[in-house]
Amino acid sequence: MIHYKELGLVNSRELFRKAMASGYAIPAFNFNNMEQLQAIITACVETKSPVILQVSKGARQYANQTLLRYMAQGAVEFAKELGFAVPIVLHLDHGDSFELCKSCIETGFSSVMIDGSHLPYDENVKLTRQVVEFAHQHDVTVEGELGVLAGIEDEVSSEHTHYTKPEEVEDFVSKTGVDSLAISIGTSHGAYKFKLKPGESVPPLRFDILEEVEKRIPGFPIVLHGASSVPQDIVDMINKYGGKLENTAGVPEDQLRRAAASAVCKINIDSDGRLAMTAAIRKVFAEKPDEFDPRKYLGPAREALKELYKHKIVHVLGSANKA
Numbered sequence: 001m002i003h004y005k006e007l008g009l010v011n012s013r014e015l016f017r018k019a020m021a022s023g024y025a026i027p028a029f030n031f032n033n034m035e036q037l038q039a040i041i042t043a044c045v046e047t048k049s050p051v052i053l054q055v056s057k058g059a060r061q062y063a064n065q066t067l068l069r070y071m072a073q074g075a076v077e078f079a080k081e082l083g084f085a086v087p088i089v090l091h092l093d094h095g096d097s098f099e100l101c102k103s104c105i106e107t108g109f110s111s112v113m114i115d116g117s118h119l120p121y122d123e124n125v126k127l128t129r130q131v132v133e134f135a136h137q138h139d140v141t142v143e144g145e146l147g148v149l150a151g152i153e154d155e156v157s158s159e160h161t162h163y164t165k166p167e168e169v170e171d172f173v174s175k176t177g178v179d180s181l182a183i184s185i186g187t188s189h190g191a192y193k194f195k196l197k198p199g200e201s202v203p204p205l206r207f208d209i210l211e212e213v214e215k216r217i218p219g220f221p222i223v224l225h226g227a228s229s230v231p232q233d234i235v236d237m238i239n240k241y242g243g244k245l246e247n248t249a250g251v252p253e254d255q256l257r258r259a260a261a262s263a264v265c266k267i268n269i270d271s272d273g274r275l276a277m278t279a280a281i282r283k284v285f286a287e288k289p290d291e292f293d294p295r296k297y298l299g300p301a302r303e304a305l306k307e308l309y310k311h312k313i314v315h316v317l318g319s320a321n322k323a
């Protein structure tokens, strides 16, 4: 057993308490490789923001679980070296089984998500409770989920989205003992959240559901998944340099700012980072077709990613200077 405290990591409890009290959200950024991790940590140190480093099951398979964990440990030292020891949480994103959550907890994760949102309610409660019982023995925080977001390829619509039922949240939180709750209010994963016809704008998030949830579990930390905004200038840059991303739109940043000021304490962003890296790499490839040193295209991608994260921290989440 490697306990996260030995690695210099923290769980999310105190970070959420402060975020709730002051009306901002902690950034939860996914990483799979070194450049993404460098960009996240540098952005957070430069803005003095706490951060949740997210690792998905797919990231663990892609990059190797041991390597990722040592990278997170390295991130703690890297932040100190850059001059400011921002609080860092290492979080399992979308854990799908007790065994996966347990394995992460035993290898240094300070926080896990158990995503039982696709299960019938009682099974979601049972599985989440089982993870909480194990996690809390090690002072690891747990995120559960109620309601189902539209899938990666699905447009957000009532056909694909099962909005969180506010009448279930109180029971779920008290029966499971979770530390935070992800809810479904109209966001979805991936870069294709909304397909707009000319003249249409993105439908607003269901703030009515969020408010109802807040009333039933006051002061309880809420999590928003699928919170990329799919910036049009980045999409245009990808297409300009040979990409093909058509008719895509994400969650407008003003809606995320409004969410961050409420009980939403954690906002998950992955796709926007993927887009920013891709745009920067495509630009280098298009402008310098003779370039073949990975540092010459991953370096600019890392810089673009850092700027994107700083923008999110300062202008969307409000977590700058909260470390």
Ligand code: G3H
Pocket: 030, 056, 057, 058, 059, 093, 094, 189, 270, 271
């Ligand atoms: O919500 C999912 C995250 O964006 C991680 O995606 O499973 O492709 O690593 P992934």
Ligand code: 13P
Pocket: 030, 093, 094, 188, 189, 190, 191, 224, 225, 226, 227, 228, 229, 268, 269, 270, 271, 272
């Ligand atoms: P995006 O695909 O909108 O970036 O969402 C990421 C996410 O929710 C990770 O859990």
Ligand code: ZN
Pocket: 094, 189, 225, 226, 268
């Ligand atoms: Zn997610």
